[in-house]
Amino acid sequence: MSTDTPTSEHPLAAVAPPTAPPSRRRRSLLPILGILVSVVALAGVVWWATKQEAPTFPSTAGQISALIGAIGLYALATVVRAERWERLLKDEGATPKRVDMYMLTVIGYMGNNVLPARAGDAIRVFLAAPRANASKRTVVGTLVAERLLDVAVLLVLFVAVGYGLLGEVGGNSVELIAVLAVGGAVAAAVGWRLISNNEKVHGALAPIASATLGLRKAHHGARLLVMTLLIWAIETGVWMATGAAVGFNMGVIEGLYMVALASVFSMIPxxxxxxxxxxxxxxxxxxxxxxxxxxxxxxxxxxxxVIVVPITILGLILLVARYGGIKNLRAARAEARS
Incomplete structure (x- = not known):
């Protein structure tokens, strides 16, 4: 499969006006909205934290061991994520190298940690497409499939653990989330049906939707679902080990609830x-x-x-040592804006 060229990505680029089109300006509002939400939420959290007793940090051998274990488990979850991404790309006919999948997964998380609007995903697309002999739209489609797998597993976990096992801890929000999830699935099915009837739109979106539609294949879909369940089981171990490092011991059910709750909050821009x-x-x-x-x-x-510092440092090192350094960050961001 050939990689996208500027012409294939932007067939009207030669006649485009010099000013940004309205749709591009509208898209640029989303990162601004996300930053505003973060600023307000972070300010509220900081204000609340100043009213609490002073935090404590790992001091005993057991707590330090738990902290090291949490970092190791997060690294393992990242490895499984890279393996899942490789399977998605190969199912689309791409030819990725495992070493690139590992490194680009780390770099993508680094980008998401330091850049707005999940720009790490744009970096993954920009760097992975030529190395996997795939179009950029195909790579985007694999990231969409990843996200949908994660969301499906996390919503089920949140509803099952928060409502069925922890009862009142989840509050009434679980019913609302369940209704929204079903409504979203129905809307997506109806939307795809309408798109499939529009030949021009279908042709443009088909490469992006292909990886998600490929999950309908029993063996392929089941394997990726198992990998996704494994990822979040390991992530739960990360959260439990981190809790143990500060003296907040949790059982598996509580760990699952914390992971699912935080992931639902993370869907907010x-x-x-x-x-x-x-x-x-x-x-x-x-x-x-x-x-x-x-x-x-x-x-x-x-x-x-645990979840930000090590992977961000490693991602920056890999980006500079193997993939062209900061200039590729700028190129990927420019690509995402275009």
Missing amino acids: SGPGYAGTQDAAVATGVKALGGTGGTAVSYMLMLRF
Whole structure:
């Protein structure tokens, strides 16, 4: 499969006016909205944190071991994510190298942690397409399939754990989320049916939808679903180990609830690294599970360290050492805006 060219991505580029079209200006509002949401949410979390007792950090051998274990588990989850992405690309006829999938997954998470509007995904598309002999739209389609797999598993976890097992901890929100999930699935099915009847639109979106539609194949879809379940099982271990590192011990059910709750909050548009929104979810979850305010702040800070700092540092090193450095960050961002 050949990679996209500027002409194939923008067939009308030669006659486009020099000013940005309205649709591009509208799209640019989403990152601004996300940053505003993060600023407001983060300000609220910081204000709340200043009213709590001082946080504590790992000090005993057991707590330090738990922290190291949390970082190791997060690395393992990242490996499984890379393997899942490789399977999605190969099913679309691409020829990715496993080493690139591992490195670009790390780089993508680094980009999401330091850039707004999940720009790490744009970096993955920009760097993966030529190396996997795939079009950019095909790579985008695999990322969409990844997201849908994650959302499906997390919503089921949130509803099942929050409502069926933890009862009142989930509140009435689980019913609303279940209704919204069903409504979203119905809307997506109806939308695809309408798109498939429009030959021009269908031709443009078919490469993006292909990876998701490919999940209907029993063996392929089941394998990716199992991989997704494994990813979130490992992620739950990350959250549990991080809790143990600050003296907030959780069982599997509580760990699943925290992961699902934070992931639902992360669906809200926000700035880099889900700043503010994920922190609010952590504070809400810890308090709901009986933790103190100081414990919530300690857990929040330590979790941020585990899931942001190591992968961001490693991603920057890999980007500079193997993929052309910061100039490719700028190129990917320009590509995402176009």
